[in-house]
Amino acid sequence: MPSPRPSSRKRPPDSAVHQRRTREQHAQERAQDYVEAIADLIAEHGEARATDLAKSLGVTHVTVIRTVQRLQREGLVKTQPYRSIFLTDSGRRLAMQAKARHDTVIAFLEAIGVSPKVARADAEGIEHHVSRETLAAFERFVAAQ
Amino acid sequence: MPSPRPSSRKRPPDSAVHQRRTREQHAQERAQDYVEAIADLIAEHGEARATDLAKSLGVTHVTVIRTVQRLQREGLVKTQPYRSIFLTDSGRRLAMQAKARHDTVIAFLEAIGVSPKVARADAEGIEHHVSRETLAAFERFVAAQ
DNA sequence: CCATATTTGTAGCATATGCTACATTTTTCC
DNA sequence: GGAAAAATGTAGCATATGCTACAAATATGG
Numbered sequence: 001m002p003s004p005r006p007s008s009r010k011r012p013p014d015s016a017v018h019q020r021r022t023r024e025q026h027a028q029e030r031a032q033d034y035v036e037a038i039a040d041l042i043a044e045h046g047e048a049r050a051t052d053l054a055k056s057l058g059v060t061h062v063t064v065i066r067t068v069q070r071l072q073r074e075g076l077v078k079t080q081p082y083r084s085i086f087l088t089d090s091g092r093r094l095a096m097q098a099k100a101r102h103d104t105v106i107a108f109l110e111a112i113g114v115s116p117k118v119a120r121a122d123a124e125g126i127e128h129h130v131s132r133e134t135l136a137a138f139e140r141f142v143a144a145q
Numbered sequence: 146m147p148s149p150r151p152s153s154r155k156r157p158p159d160s161a162v163h164q165r166r167t168r169e170q171h172a173q174e175r176a177q178d179y180v181e182a183i184a185d186l187i188a189e190h191g192e193a194r195a196t197d198l199a200k201s202l203g204v205t206h207v208t209v210i211r212t213v214q215r216l217q218r219e220g221l222v223k224t225q226p227y228r229s230i231f232l233t234d235s236g237r238r239l240a241m242q243a244k245a246r247h248d249t250v251i252a253f254l255e256a257i258g259v260s261p262k263v264a265r266a267d268a269e270g271i272e273h274h275v276s277r278e279t280l281a282a283f284e285r286f287v288a289a290q
Numbered sequence: 291c292c293a294t295a296t297t298t299g300t301a302g303c304a305t306a307t308g309c310t311a312c313a314t315t316t317t318t319c320c
Numbered sequence: 321g322g323a324a325a326a327a328t329g330t331a332g333c334a335t336a337t338g339c340t341a342c343a344a345a346t347a348t349g350g
Contacts, residue, residue, distance in 0.1 A: 015185075016203030018269040019178065023338085025270055026171065030307080033164065040160075051327055058161030063308060065329065070306085082315060082328060109279060112286055118278045124163040125170055129270025133263045134254060141257055168308085175337080196297055208338060210299065215336085227298065227345065297346070304339070315328070320321105 022129065029128045032098040033057065034067060035076055038085055039095035047084040101135060102127045108138035111145050167274065174273045177243040178202065179212055180221055183230055184240035192229040246280060247272045253283035256290050 037056045041048035050068065054061045068085055071077045076091035087095060105127045109119035130138070182201045186193035195213065199206040213230055216222045221236035232240060250272045254264035275283070 012203060013201060014265065015182065015201045018266050019201075020203040021266060022270045027306085037160065049327075050329095056158060056160045056164075058157060058165040059307085060309065061328065062310085062330085067307075109282070112282045114279050114282050118276050120159065121163050121166060122274055122276050122279050125167045125274025126271050129267055129274070131263050131267050134259050134267050137254070137258045172336085194297075195299095204337085205339065206298065207300085207340085212337075291350100293348100293350090295346100295348070297344100299342105299344075301342085302340090304337100306336085306338105307334100308336105309332100309334070311331085311333100313328100313330080315326100317324100317326070319324080 025128050030067065031071055031074065031076060032094060032128065034071055035087060035091045035095040036098045036102065038077065038087055039092065039099065042087070048086075049084055053085070098127070101130065104135055104138050104142070105130065107142045111142050170273050175212060176216060176219065176221060177239060177273065179216055180232060180236045180240040181243045181247065183222065183232055184237065184244065187232070193231075194229055198230070243272070246275065249280055249283050249287070250275065252287045256287045 034053070034057070037053055038048040041052050041056065045052070050061050050064045053064045053068070057064065068077055068079060071091070072079060075088055076094060077085055078088055079085045102123055105123040106116075106119045109122060109126075110116055114122070179198070179202070182198055183193040186197050186201065190197070195206050195209045198209045198213070202209065213222055213224060216236070217224060220233055221239060222230055223233055224230045247268055250268040251261075251264045254267060254271075255261055259267070
């Protein structure tokens with residue numbers, strides 16, 4: 001007869017599945033933040049430089065350079081030494097998706113009465129953890145206001 | 146006259162402040178997940194063992210052992226070699242706070258029409274990024290249903 | 291009581307991401 | 321045109337957190 005202990009289950013408990021999913025979301029999070037920040041800088045200034053990205057993201061230029069190199073390996077950005085940073089088609093798509101999610105979360109939080117300032121701050125983290133279903137519920141709610 | 150470039154500002158841009166806050170939240174996230182999982186195991190089985198934590202969290206027992214050692218250094222848990230894992234008063238308080246936030250986020254998502262299954266999955270990540278103000282808005286919304 | 295199974299612990303590997311220090315390159319300004 | 325400032329790049333440090341492999345300790349069952 002099966003013991004109530006999680007260790008006796010064949011199927012991982014939901015908590016493990018959820019935790020793993022959250023970690024996978026974290027693994028994508030940095031890339032999304034970077035491509036979104038790059039897209040913002042390009043839209044606002046025509047170009048994205050490491051020094052500006054560093055300021056937007058609150059890290060040193062070293063961290064930016066390292067991470068941009070990784071994103072280039074992953075095909076999300078394109079850059080050359082001492083040149084601006086550009087988004088690839090993949091990177092642009094990811095940036096648009098991330099921004100859309102970001103904006104939806106902000107709109108939703110404001111719709112339930114959260115101040116714009118706090119909504120923007122909280123959205124930064126929340127945006128990476130909302131599933132399609134939750135996002136759709138947020139959109140329905142905002143549309144119904 | 147101030148330049149529009151972020152690099153000319155004396156005050157870091159909001160984006161940098163938000164990003165930094167999100168990273169700080171991530172730094173706390175693992176500790177909260179662990180103490181919450183430990184509290185759950187103790188409540189359900191009377192004790193928390195590394196092997197059970199590993200299954201709950203979806204990682205190997207090695208990762209659990211390492212992280213529990215860190216949490217012990219941080220005063221959140223107490224354990225000895227080959228013994229069960231216990232929460233300190235600090236750890237217990239953190240677990241309760243984390244669980245309360247977790248439960249509020251789930252209740253709220255369900256209240257806006259998200260299925261329980263998806264609500265639980267999304268709450269896992271969202272719970273770490275909601276400020277007090279946002280949580281209060283969630284609670285008001287749930288109470289008004 | 292002992293063999294086997296399970297759990298725990300260590301070693302050493304990996305990636306990610308943060309930093310300081312310093313060197314090199316580019317840009318700016320006089 | 322050249323000095324100074326700013327930006328970029330590398331080296332090497334750090335922590336966190338994931339893993340496999342293997343060894344040691346404990347628990348279980350016959």
